[in-house]
Amino acid sequence: MSHGVVQEKVTSALLDALNGARQKGQLKTAAWPTLSLDTPKRPEWGDLASTVAMSLAASEQRAPHDIAQIIVENLPQPDQLFERVEIVRPGFLNLTVKPALWQETLREIEQQSASYGTTDVGKGQRALVEYVSANPTGPLHVGHGRGAAVGQAVASLLTAVGFEVVSEYYINDAGRQMKLLGTSVAARYRELKGQPADFPEDGYHGAYITALAERLTPALDVEGGLSAEQLEERCQSLAYQALLSLIREDLKTFGIEFASWFSEASLLSSQAVERVLDELKSRRLVFEQDGAWWFRSSDFGDEKDRVVKKQDGEYTYLASDIAYHRDKLRRGYDLLIDVWGADHHGYIPRMQAVMQAYGHPKERLQVVLVQLVKLLRAGEEVKMSKRTGEFITMREVIDEVGADAAKFYFLMRDSKTHLEFDLELAKQRSADNPVYYVQYAHARIASLWRVAASRGITCPPPSRANLSLLSDPDELGLIRKLAAYPTVLEAAAIGYEPHRMTYYLQQLAALLHTFYNKHRILPTATDSEVFAQAAPGITADEGAKRETLSPERTAARLALMRGVQQVIKNGLTVLGISAPDQM
RNA sequence: GCGCCUGUAGCUCAGCUGGAUAGAGCAUCAGCCUCCGGAGCUGAGGGCCACAGGUUCAAAUCCUGUCAGGCGCACCA
Numbered sequence: 201m202s203h204g205v206v207q208e209k210v211t212s213a214l215l216d217a218l219n220g221a222r223q224k225g226q227l228k229t230a231a232w233p234t235l236s237l238d239t240p241k242r243p244e245w246g247d248l249a250s251t252v253a254m255s256l257a258a259s260e261q262r263a264p265h266d267i268a269q270i271i272v273e274n275l276p277q278p279d280q281l282f283e284r285v286e287i288v289r290p291g292f293l294n295l296t297v298k299p300a301l302w303q304e305t306l307r308e309i310e311q312q313s314a315s316y317g318t319t320d321v322g323k324g325q326r327a328l329v330e331y332v333s334a335n336p337t338g339p340l341h342v343g344h345g346r347g348a349a350v351g352q353a354v355a356s357l358l359t360a361v362g363f364e365v366v367s368e369y370y371i372n373d374a375g376r377q378m379k380l381l382g383t384s385v386a387a388r389y390r391e392l393k394g395q396p397a398d399f400p401e402d403g404y405h406g407a408y409i410t411a412l413a414e415r416l417t418p419a420l421d422v423e424g425g426l427s428a429e430q431l432e433e434r435c436q437s438l439a440y441q442a443l444l445s446l447i448r449e450d451l452k453t454f455g456i457e458f459a460s461w462f463s464e465a466s467l468l469s470s471q472a473v474e475r476v477l478d479e480l481k482s483r484r485l486v487f488e489q490d491g492a493w494w495f496r497s498s499d500f501g502d503e504k505d506r507v508v509k510k511q512d513g514e515y516t517y518l519a520s521d522i523a524y525h526r527d528k529l530r531r532g533y534d535l536l537i538d539v540w541g542a543d544h545h546g547y548i549p550r551m552q553a554v555m556q557a558y559g560h561p562k563e564r565l566q567v568v569l570v571q572l573v574k575l576l577r578a579g580e581e582v583k584m585s586k587r588t589g590e591f592i593t594m595r596e597v598i599d600e601v602g603a604d605a606a607k608f609y610f611l612m613r614d615s616k617t618h619l620e621f622d623l624e625l626a627k628q629r630s631a632d633n634p635v636y637y638v639q640y641a642h643a644r645i646a647s648l649w650r651v652a653a654s655r656g657i658t659c660p661p662p663s664r665a666n667l668s669l670l671s672d673p674d675e676l677g678l679i680r681k682l683a684a685y686p687t688v689l690e691a692a693a694i695g696y697e698p699h700r701m702t703y704y705l706q707q708l709a710a711l712l713h714t715f716y717n718k719h720r721i722l723p724t725a726t727d728s729e730v731f732a733q734a735a736p737g738i739t740a741d742e743g744a745k746r747e748t749l750s751p752e753r754t755a756a757r758l759a760l761m762r763g764v765q766q767v768i769k770n771g772l773t774v775l776g777i778s779a780p781d782q783m
Numbered sequence: 784g785c786g787c788c789u790g791u792a793g794c795u796c797a798g799c800u801g802g803a804u805a806g807a808g809c810a811u812c813a814g815c816c817u818c819c820g821g822a823g824c825u826g827a828g829g830g831c832c833a834c835a836g837g838u839u840c841a842a843a844u845c846c847u848g849u850c851a852g853g854c855g856c857a858c859c860a
Contacts, residue, residue, distance in 0.1 A: 238799075241806085251802060257840065264840070290840055292803070335860075377860060492858055503786075503856080510858040517860050545787050546855040569788080572853085613796065616788065618853075620795060625809090629822050632809065640822050651819055684799090691799060703797060706807080717815090717824040724818045783822070 203319060203686045205304045206297055210248060211235045213281055214293075217274035218252070226270045229259045237295075239684060243673075246286065246294035247302075247680060253291035264291025302676055303667035305683045309763040310662040317686045317770055321694070322362030328528055329355040331539035332451070333370040336444040337381045338406055341584070343541060345454070345594035346619065347570045349610035351539040352456050352776050353698035354568060360774055361693040363535070368460040370524060373440060374468050375517070380404065381443075382436025386428075388413035389420055389435065406591075412439055450595045454603050455776055462527075464520050473515055473523040477508060480522075485557050495522065500553035500562070522554050525565070529558055535566065537696070542569040542616065568696045570615045576622040601626040604777045608635040611698045611775055629783075634706050638768065639780055641709035644716060645765040646781035648758070652722055662759035669756040674715050678760060681708050682767050689774070698775060705771045712764050721757045723749045 202208055214235050221227040233255050237248045253268035260267055268287040272278075278285060284296035309316045331351025334344050355367045372378075384404040390397035392413055403409075416438050420426070426434065451457070467473050477493065480486040485496045486508060493509035495518065508519040528536050536555075540547070545567075552562035575582040575592055584591040598606050605626045612634065613619045629636050652659055670679065685704070692700040749757075769779040 236799085238802075241803075245803070249802085254802075254840070289803070372860070375860070490858085494858095507858045512858080514858085516858070542788070543854055548787085571788080617796085618789080622795095633822085634808075636822055637808095640820085644820060644823085647820055655819095688799080695800085699797085700799080703807085710807085713823055714825090716819080717821090720819065722819045783820090 203690070204683045205308050206248075206301055206683045207237060207687065209281060209301065210237060210295060210297065213275055213278075214250060214252065214271065216276050217271045220274040220276070221270050224274075226274070227256070227260060227267070229256055232256075239680065240294065245288065245292070246284065246296040248295045248297060250293040250295070251291075253287075253293055257291065267291060268293050299671050299676060300668060302679045302683065303670055305679055306662045306667055306670075306759050306763045309682060309766050310759075313766055314770060314773075316766060317689045318360045318362070319686060319690055320362035321690060322358060322364075325363050325534040326532060327355075327358050327363045327365045327535040327537060328368055328531070328533040329358070329365060329537045329539070330368045330370055330528075331355075332447075332456075333372070334447065335372045335377050336440050336447060337377055337404060338443065339408060340447055340450050340594040341591045342573045342575055342594055342597055342621070343570070345597060345606060346573050346610040346615070347539050347541065348451060348454060348456050348594070349607045349776070350568065350570050350615045350698060353607075353611055353701070353774070354537060354539065354693075354696050356774050356776065357689070357693035357696075357698060357701075358537075361690050366459045366533075368462055369458045371444065371461060371463050371465075373444075373463050374465040374520065378436055378440060379432075381439050382432045382434075384409050385413050385416065385435040385439045386432045389417065389431070392417065409439075412442060415442070450593075450598075454594065454598055454606070462524070464524070467520050467523045467527070468515070472527065473519050476523040476526050477515075477519060480557065483557075495550070495553070495557075497550045497553035500549075500556040502549040502553045506550050518550065521551065525551065525554050526558065529555075529560065529564075534564070536564060537566045537568060539568045539570060542571045545569055566696065568615060571618045573610070573619045573621050576620055576624075578624040579622065582623075597621075597623070604639070605633070605635045607775060607777050608638070608702060612702045614697060614699050634702070635777075636783070637713075638705045638709045638772065639778075639783060641712045642765055642768045642772070642779045643781055643783045645712070645761045645768075648721060648761055652758070655722070657722060657754065659758045659762075660755050662762060665755040665759040666752050667756055667759060669753050670760055672719075674718060675757070675760060678711050678715055678764060681711055682763050685767050685771070689771075701771055701775055705768060708764065708768060708771075712768075719757070720749055721761060722754060 203211075215232070218227065218232050222229070233252065235250065235252060237250055240246060240249045253271060254264040256267050257264045265287060268291045271293065272285055272287065275282075275285065281298060281301060282295055283298050284294075286294040286296075288294055329351055331354075332340070332344055332348050334340055340348070351367065355365050359365045380400060380403055383400050387397040387399040387403065388410045391399075392410075399405075413435075416435065419438055420431065420434060477486055480495065481493070485499070486493055487496065488494075491511040492507050494505040495508045496505050498505050506518050507516050508522065509515055525536065538551070548567050551567070552565055555562050555565045575584070575597075582592060600623055601609075609621050609626050610619070625632060626635070627633075649659065670676065685708075688700055688704045692698055772779045
């Protein structure tokens with residue numbers, strides 16, 4: 201439950217230095233800016249860099265360089281933490297951390313294992329993440345798949361940083377679309393029976409409707425027949441049930457389960473919508489005009505007021521949504537997160553208005569927008585048409601490329617930007633495919649344990665290995681990456697940006713593969729005599745592959761590998777992706 | 784017309800919320816397996832960060848304007 205030993209010790213040292221300087225009267229700023237540590241782009245600039253001195257320049261009215269100097273002078277016991285402390289140009293504070301401190305990260309990872317990286321910034325606040333929420337009028341398509349992957353990832357990221365999270369699916373099981381589903385199925389049924397059927401103009405044209413009608417035929421063939429109304433009603437409820445369970449199944453095969461399914465119809469049948477509108481009416485936030493009822497959303501920054509009850513007496517979608525979000529607030533959530541398709545962005549101001557109407561800051565509702573997925577097959581766009589009902593379902597994608605690959609691809613890019621998803625690429629088992637690249641890194645390490653076991657090489661836990669042997673730049677580079685994990689996780693969670701995780705994992709995997717290729721971890725079989733002599737040290741140089749390994753070094757490197765494996769596993773797990781030991 | 788999002792290498796995209804000389808993958812070219820999984824690795828070329836102003840010690844990042852693309856602007860959901 202921390203940002204890692206290195207991060208913590210270094211930031212607290214900086215903080216001590218700042219406070220110490222203030223006590224001595226060397227600095228006067230009342231509130232320090234947040235002390236974030238950057239990892240510099242170039243190795244000469246140290247392991248970690250701080251820009252505090254420069255950001256304090258204004259409030260201190262001094263040159264950044266002088267401020268940096270003061271900070272450095274006030275660092276408590278710098279020799280214990282730092283190899284080198286440098287002040288560069290405008291006022292960068294470049295810190296080179298002692299290898300011993302970096303190496304502690306491996307013990308930390310070992311100790312915390314699956315919880316390494318988690319923090320408690322959420323402080324146990326309750327969050328409700330609502331996602332997918334597709335109308336139960338057809339199978340989920342690719343776009344829903346991305347929404348599902350993002351929603352699940354956001355939910356589990358928030359859990360990882362200390363929120364208490366519930367994920368929920370809102371079922372639009374009321375209103376016109378459901379009715380239309382019923383008439384569409386009924387029309388197909390009549391066609392199957394050779395009866396006259398005029399298919400509704402704006403009905404659901406997909407082939408799945410016909411298939412559904414066929415499947416439901418036994419339940420619809422009633423002796424004496426049904427009235428048109430009865431038939432449509434029956435079609436609606438049967439089709440609804442069938443489609444909802446299809447959706448649940450599809451989500452399940454995608455590895456996604458919701459803690460809660462919330463029905464729109466229940467809001468209507470319990471009069472919740474009515475009550476909420478009456479309540480708002482008494483507060484003059486809903487008013488009557490032109491025979492309709494309007495929500496005064498413009499009071500809260502929306503561009504205009506919105507109808508909640510139409511002239512014909514029907515409620516609009518917004519009415520249920522107000523009641524629904526009111527219900528979410530009632531249930532005591534501190535943070536509401538809605539994952540929506542980007543085409544609904546215009547809806548955000550009015551929903552934030554709802555928050556404010558109930559006395560909450562509009563930030564209490566956070567909307568994560570998910571842009572369209574452009575499906576490709578070997579570079580060619582796969583066309584989809586909503587009108588003809590021809591679209592690629594989420595299920596088809598999962599069946600073709602697998603749940604892991606699909607999720608990783610859905611999460612690779614910032615959710616608010618368009619995503620190109622090439623089915624052929626996602627299926628490839630090569631370096632071109634980032635999913636396998638990352639999973640392979642994990643599997644590769646797993647295979648080390650197998651080989652070690654078969655050769656009778658014992659792997660002591662990191663706590664008993666001599667980690668000080670991990671002083672090579674490649675080794676320390678790997679450790680630094682591992683140490684950055686908690687920070688990446690937190691940034692991804694706080695910003696609702698799972699793609700930061702996929703990026704991080706790719707980078708970590710790249711470092712691992714490079715390391716693996718360049719250095720040996722286990723002694724070669726033919727090296728066993730050399731190994732038996734326990735030749736001290738290594739002969740590295742340009743023939744890195746010829747470096748000989750002492751048992752201690754092997755143990756240390758295995759400890760490093762254990763850390764890498766754990767972090768990859770943790771990262772993939774947060775994203776809902778498996779970390780296989782064999783591929 | 785108004786609003787939101789996007790514009791970074793030939794292509795697909797990152798860029799840690801204002802930091803240092805701009806970063807990956809693909810594609811292209813040149814290399815690496817007697818050995819822990821080649822589903823891997825190394826190297827090279829490739830940039831006016833759409834454009835123009837502004838803010839400051841510092842701008843791909845913030846502000847304004849322009850251009851281009853996407854999406855919204857219902858008493859539909």
